[in-house]
Amino acid sequence: xxxxxxxxxxxxxxxxxxxxxxxxxxxxxxxxxxxxxxxxxxxxxxxxxxxxxxxxxxxxxxxxxxxxxxxxxxxxxxxxxxxxxxxxxxxxxxxxxxxxxxxxxxxxxxxxxxxxxxxxxxxxxxxxxxxxxxxxxxxxxxxxxxxxxxxxxxxxxxxxxxxxxxxxxxxxxxxxxxxxxxxxxxxxxxxxxxxxxxxxxxxxxxxxxxxxxxxxxxxxxxxxxxxxxxxxxxxxxxxxxxxxxxxxxxxxxxxxxxxxxxxxxxxxxxxxxxxxxxxxxxxxxxxxxxxxxxxxxxxxxxxxxxxxxxxxxxxxxxxxxxxxxx
Numbered sequence: 001x002x003x004x005x006x007x008x009x010x011x012x013x014x015x016x017x018x019x020x021x022x023x024x025x026x027x028x029x030x031x032x033x034x035x036x037x038x039x040x041x042x043x044x045x046x047x048x049x050x051x052x053x054x055x056x057x058x059x060x061x062x063x064x065x066x067x068x069x070x071x072x073x074x075x076x077x078x079x080x081x082x083x084x085x086x087x088x089x090x091x092x093x094x095x096x097x098x099x100x101x102x103x104x105x106x107x108x109x110x111x112x113x114x115x116x117x118x119x120x121x122x123x124x125x126x127x128x129x130x131x132x133x134x135x136x137x138x139x140x141x142x143x144x145x146x147x148x149x150x151x152x153x154x155x156x157x158x159x160x161x162x163x164x165x166x167x168x169x170x171x172x173x174x175x176x177x178x179x180x181x182x183x184x185x186x187x188x189x190x191x192x193x194x195x196x197x198x199x200x201x202x203x204x205x206x207x208x209x210x211x212x213x214x215x216x217x218x219x220x221x222x223x224x225x226x227x228x229x230x231x232x233x234x235x236x237x238x239x240x241x242x243x244x245x246x247x248x249x250x251x252x253x254x255x256x257x258x259x260x261x262x263x264x265x266x267x268x269x270x271x272x273x274x275x276x277x278x279x280x281x282x283x284x285x286x287x288x289x290x291x292x293x294x295x296x297x298x299x300x301x302x303x304x305x306x307x308x309x310x311x312x313x314x315x316x317x318x319x320x321x322x323x324x325x326x
Contacts, residue, residue, distance in 0.1 A: 005122075005280050007037040009053070009098040012070040013044035013105040013112065016257055017128045017142025019265035022065040023104050024072060026273025028056045034281050039096060043073045044105070045080035045112050048089040053096060065266045068145075068259050074105075080112060090119035100280045102273075104128045104141070107305060110288060114301045122285035124276040125301060128269075130257060133177035135307035136299045137290035141272065143180070144264040146173070146256045150184045153252055154222065158188070161220040164246065167191075167210065167239055169223045171232035171251040178311060180256075181226035186319050191221040193319055194235065196228035197311050206235070207242045212324040221245070271296050 010027045012020050024040070031038040042052040054060075054072075064071060079085035093101065093116070100122035103109045106129040113123040127134040130146035150172050161168045174180050178195025185193030191213050192206045200206065210221050223239065225232050236247040261269070268291065275289045275296050288304040290297050299307075 005036055005099045007039060007097050008100045008102060008277065008280060009039045009041050009048075009093065009096065010056070010072070010102045011041035011044055011048065011104070012072050012074045012128065013103055013109040014074060014076065015106070015129060016070050016074045017130050017140070018068045018145035018257070018259060018261035019141035019269040020070040020074075020104055020128050021067045022261060022266045022269035023126055023128065023141060023273040024056075024070070025061040025064040026270040027102050027277055028061045029058065030274045030277040032058055034277065036277070036281070039098065040072050041101075043075040044077060044109075045085075045089060046075045046077040047073075048092055049077065049079055049085055051092050051095070065270070066260050068257075068261060070104075076108070080115075086115045086119060090116055090121060093121055100124070100285070102126060102276045102280070106131070106134060106140075110301050110305055114286070114305070117286045117301070122280060123301070124279055124285070125288040125304075126269075126272045126276055127288065127290060130180065131174055131177045132179040133309060134288075134290070134304075135309035136288055136304035138293060139268060139291045141265055141269045142257075142261070144262045145259060146180060147183055147187065148262055149256050149259050150180065150252055151187050153250075153255065154184065154188045154224075157250055158220070158222060161222065161248075165219045167221040167223065167236075167243070167245045167247045169225060169232045169236040169239065169247060169249050171225050171227055171249070173252070173256050174226035175228040177309070178226045178228075181224050182311060182315055182319060185224040186315060186322070188222060188224070190224045190323065191218075192323055193224045194229045195226050195311065195316075198316075200229065202235075202238050203242070206239060209323045210239065210243060210245070
């Protein structure tokens with residue numbers, strides 16, 4: 001970046017995640033601290049193509065950290081997938097005089113930023129997704145809040161399940177990643193957990209743990225299923241056919257995306273927002289802000305997108321040990 005940064009655009013894209021507002025607030029306040037103007041782009045890449053923007057001030061983001069969702073709204077844009085859409089988005093940035101863009105979202109958001117970088121724009125990505133599936137970062141904004149929301153819901157379900165000899169099958173989010181299901185299952189003391197990274201053996205991974213729990217005196221059972229594994233209703237039917245248990249299904253759905261962000265999500269989002277602006281102010285571009293342990297680092301977007309993230313093997317081992325799976 002040859003010229004000093006004078007005006008930065010910030011947007012959220014893809015699925016919303018608790019803590020996105022805290023990241024927006026951090027970007028805006030850091031920009032103002034460094035003498036940089038900040039413009040909010042509403043509705044992600046769709047808004048970037050159509051010029052849907054709002055100037056952001058110190059006062060406009062006051063109290064934003066405690067709010068869930070995203071004040072800039074989020075959307076997926078089919079038009080942006082085409083070259084013409086990318087050129088329109090870049091033209092909007094030039095029209096508004098944006099020197100750089102900060103995009104908050106997942107891999108799809110980062111791929112879009114890479115396309116804009118190829119159009120000559122300076123870009124930084126911040127990982128925000130409840131799935132915690134960004135490979136370059138050990139933690140993503142929204143994950144802790146989603147875990148806590150799911151745990152709270154499942155604890156309430158358990159209160160009614162233990163009043164009956166029932167099996168509860170709970171479907172949580174995670175099409176391609178089982179981090180949420182796995183950690184929620186460990187936290188809740190689930191009878192069984194199914195994740196998309198492992199093809200389930202229903203007899204060994206679900207039915208046998210239920211039988212062991214029943215032989216141990218349990219009269220209620222909790223099975224956590226990531227949505228990418230199978231329909232919770234199909235899983236429930238397999239359990240009923242094998243055990244004759246009264247089996248009930250609960251799909252938590254988008255309730256997992258909502259609610260005030262936890263302290264961890266607010267703090268991580270704030271640090272990541274600050275790091276994004278700092279990198280741009282230092283003339284860096286085409287980077288993703290990430291966490292490695294407790295440290296905040298950054299990676300080239302191309303490098304970040306090439307990485308792959310598997311399950312935490314230690315957590316998976318602990319889960320299998322505690323559910324009695326051999």
